Amino acid sequence: MMQRIVIEVQMRSRKRRAKAMKIAAVADGVNSVAFNEENRDQIVVIGHGVDPVGLALSLRKKVGHATLLNVEELVEQAEDE
Numbered sequence: 827m828m829q830r831i832v833i834e835v836q837m838r839s840r841k842r843r844a845k846a847m848k849i850a851a852v853a854d855g856v857n858s859v860a861f862n863e864e865n866r867d868q869i870v871v872i873g874h875g876v877d878p879v880g881l882a883l884s885l886r887k888k889v890g891h892a893t894l895l896n897v898e899e900l901v902e903q904a905e906d907e
Contacts, residue, residue, distance in 0.1 A: 828900040831871040831878045832862065835885050835892045846889045853881050868895065 833850075837843045843861075846869060850859045855875040862868035871881065878897045885892040 828857075828872065828874055828902060829876055829878070830896070830898050830900050831873075831876060831881065831894070832868055832896040833871070833878075833882050833885060833892055834865070834868045834895050836890045837867055842889055846885055849884055849888055850881060853877075853884070872900070 835842075835846050837846055843866075847859055847861075850856065850869055850871050853871070853873070853876060856871055856873040858872045860870050862870055869885075878894055882892050882894040
């Protein structure tokens, strides 16, 4: 089950942004990590079997205040042959 997770983290400097990206990237099952285009304080994580609560707690512990905003299942599209 592919998931799209959006977490808002208070990041006041480039150093904290880099640290938050690094923490999210090494989590189990993560395929991609990016900042939300509209709000640079939101991290968008896409992966298979990622623990959203555990990721939010890890970010909260190591970077700063983090809020889990959205978790949604991505529907995989079958390729037409």
